[in-house]
Amino acid sequence: MIDAKRRTLVKGSLAAGAVVGAGLIAPRAFADWNAAAFQAKDIPTAMTGLLGSDAAEVSDRIKIKSPDIAENGAVVPVTVETDLEGVTSISIIASKNQLPLIASFEFVDPSVVPFVATRIKMAETADVIAVVKAGDKLYKNAKTVKVTVGGC
Amino acid sequence: MSDIKIRAKLEGDETTVKCLMSHPMENGMRKDSKTEQVIPAHFIQEVVCKVKGTVVMKSAWSGGVSKNPYLSFKFRGGAVGDEIEIAWTDNKGESQSQTAQIS
Numbered sequence: 001m002i003d004a005k006r007r008t009l010v011k012g013s014l015a016a017g018a019v020v021g022a023g024l025i026a027p028r029a030f031a032d033w034n035a036a037a038f039q040a041k042d043i044p045t046a047m048t049g050l051l052g053s054d055a056a057e058v059s060d061r062i063k064i065k066s067p068d069i070a071e072n073g074a075v076v077p078v079t080v081e082t083d084l085e086g087v088t089s090i091s092i093i094a095s096k097n098q099l100p101l102i103a104s105f106e107f108v109d110p111s112v113v114p115f116v117a118t119r120i121k122m123a124e125t126a127d128v129i130a131v132v133k134a135g136d137k138l139y140k141n142a143k144t145v146k147v148t149v150g151g152c
Numbered sequence: 153m154s155d156i157k158i159r160a161k162l163e164g165d166e167t168t169v170k171c172l173m174s175h176p177m178e179n180g181m182r183k184d185s186k187t188e189q190v191i192p193a194h195f196i197q198e199v200v201c202k203v204k205g206t207v208v209m210k211s212a213w214s215g216g217v218s219k220n221p222y223l224s225f226k227f228r229g230g231a232v233g234d235e236i237e238i239a240w241t242d243n244k245g246e247s248q249s250q251t252a253q254i255s
Contacts, residue, residue: 033197033243038214075218094216098181102216109208109227113166117224121179121216152181152216 038101043093046101047131047138050091056131056138059084064130064143070122074151079117084134087114091133095142096126097152123152156250160236167230167254169201171223171238179215195243196221202237203230230254 037049047054065079080090091104105116114132122128127142155174160167173196180193195215201208209225223238232254239249 033212038212077222079224097216099179099214099216101214103211103213105209105211105225107209109203109206111203111227111229112209113226113228115224115226116211117170117222119218119222121177121218151218152179 034104037104039099040101041098043095043100043129046093046099047091050101050104051089051131051133051138053138056140059132059139059141062130062132062139062141064128064141066128066143066145068144069146069148071148072151073122073124073147073149075119076122076128076145076147076151077117077119078128079115080130080132081113081115082130082132082134082139084114084132084139086135087132089133090114090116091131092116092118092120093129093131094120094122094126095129097121097123121151122147123150156238156240156248158236158238158250158252160230160234160252160254162230162232162254165228166226167228167234168226169224169236169238171250173199173221173223173238173240173248175219175221175240175242177215177217177219177221181215193243196240197243198241199223200237200239201225202239203227204234205237 037046040046044054062082070076089106092102093100102120125146127144129142131140158171160169178191178194182191200210234254237251241247
């Protein structure tokens, strides 16, 4: 219930932001960007900063698609999808990067399918970890990607 | 002039959106090989995806996303001709947006 309210608020503030942005009056930095999480040097700090907890249950219902061996660490394709119910966000972590948290995708609208694909940088051979928030719980899964030439 | 390329395709009841952005995505830790100077951070921090003007997904990124980022997502309930808008904002406050229609 609280979450639903928060969502409405988030939507509302975004819509207001878009109206201002549409006028192109002044460029604006993303005030909501979670610096504490994205600049964290370890995974627990990043996860707690972003999701409020670093305790996630390992789930093989999270599918991570990425190459077993990435020759170029600067461009590693990663696809994450899950059949878990009520997914509200998917976050991608590269375990050995200096700043491990790569990206977080928040599904504002329930029509969005829990699927994201992007390309990330990896410093060295490491686990790509996907953290999924479904309902009030966190789930995660990992896939090891061997990196030939680091890309950070 | 926007450098965002969007392709949105409806298959069954799912629309798959694929987009490519043009951005250096400097994470602020790389050094210029000639001058030994650290290249300042310059990366997209926020990407907002809208369908028919309503935000459906938003994402927050670090400099760990690859140069010229690629993003794909899917949603249900779209129709051919519906407008998709992708907008990003980077750490310098620069922003770009682009719209496309579902095909």
